[in-house]
Amino acid sequence: MSPAPVPPHGADRPEKRRRLRELLDRAGHERVLLTTGPTLAWYLDGARVDVGAGAAPVLAVVADGRGDVVHCAVNEVDRLLAEELPDDVDVRPVPWAVPPALAAARDLPREDDLALELRAARAGLLPGERVRYADLGRACAEVLTRALHEAEPAQSERALAGRVGGLLLAEGIDPLVVLVAGQDRVLLRHPVPGPGPLGRRAMVVVCGRRHGLVANLTRWVAFDDPDPATAEATRAVLEVEADALAACRPSRTLAEVLEDVARAYPRHGFDAQEWTRHHQGGPTGYAGRDPRATPDAVDTVVPGQAFAWNPTAPGVKVEDTLVLAPGADPQVLTCDPAWPTVTVRGLARPAELRR
Known part of the structure; x- marks a missing residue:
């Protein structure tokens, strides 16, 4: 790096x-x-x-x-x-x-x-901030690629969290959040690392800070083929994220955007109340969420703003840090070309890493 x-x-x-x-x-x-x-x-x-x-x-x-x-x-x-x-x-x-x-x-x-x-x-991010943010996002993504390529089913959640945190620190990145869920804990929305093994499938969540900016991302690793229901839910949650990105239009309030996110869940096959079971993310930058999108949030979407939406349902979640600009495709900052992707509405999104 x-x-x-x-x-x-x-x-x-x-x-x-x-x-x-x-x-x-x-x-x-x-x-x-x-x-x-x-x-x-x-x-x-x-x-x-x-x-x-x-x-x-x-x-x-x-x-x-x-x-x-x-x-x-x-x-x-x-x-x-x-x-x-x-x-x-x-x-x-x-x-x-x-x-x-x-x-x-x-x-x-x-x-x-x-x-x-x-x-x-x-x-609205300025030129110097855009450069630093892209460097940070790429470094965080590369850390997770490296750590999850090395991961093994018998490795403990805490050991993997320690590996991720150490790699981040070596890049000058403060590991503000490192969450790990092994197979037995993937239903938890905020899995603080525990002593159990990863098992056949695991999730890692990182919020890393450098030069004040915070990059947010989630990645999954599987040590065997996922079941069809999980694969379908993963595709559906990526569609919810795509709806969230499409809803981020300048001058709209975060509350208005969140209403669209909430409506996206049943449209893609989830329970209509799924959005109430975990926060959905929102703008990011100099805080992990700046602020978190809530039904009462009056902050408006600004051109050139960074977002990290994290739609989630039982056993599935997607999260990246992206910059949105009117008339342009979103720029995914937390991107490592070595990580497998799927295309959702023309945008490369992270797939599960198969080991």
Whole structure:
């Protein structure tokens, strides 16, 4: 695999600052305090803003789209200046015992006040982000290809998860989520790895983060021929995904798109309530789902946005990270040419790996 690309600091920054300034002008604010991992990583052009998956950011930014001030834990300053932060910020050290957000001015509007607007601002991917995202998606896909080509029925779920996690880390990718279900647990929708063997059929789910962006994908491996019912359900769930992609048209709300996804299940032979038994995914980018599509989600589809839908039914699931653009075929980012595929409405989709 190729080495992880270095964030091209400055490549997308002017447009990100312009988007933020426009957002603040519409809201009637001069500045905003940015505190969450997804927004900070976006605004700082892919900087690693924490020191562990799930950890709180080690910095906060008072941002106005012109001259940004980074309040950062004193023990992180040297690393961040040398390796992460763009040159156009003013860094102010904060004692390690003080949360960076508390060190900033307290009369500022907070991210929570502008959460919907900030998600919209980071939704349309910029050129530098597209390059980094494609590199990340390909690396994650190649990791699963390698790990599942090496997998054996007697291997434990935990051993396979460890192998996948190690390969991701070696590529500079944070394994935010690694789920594994062996044959006895494939009916579980979120199978945290257990001690049992893979058996004759297994599923692996990965959410991998690099330079702030998160790639999401699911792959299946089978050590014998699947039964006809499973094969038919797999084909049907791929059709549900195709309907979800077709429903992602600019300016539609996520709630409207989800309504189409829900209607797709019975149209392709599933129970009409199947969509209620697991979340269906939604936009992705600087968070695994940014946000998750729900019946109440008012976020709208933005041109050039990334999505990871994950339609699922008992024993079957499909998931990839794709970028959608009006008038163009979806670009599958989590793609490895070595993985077997089937064609669904003109788009190559992952098939089960037969071993």
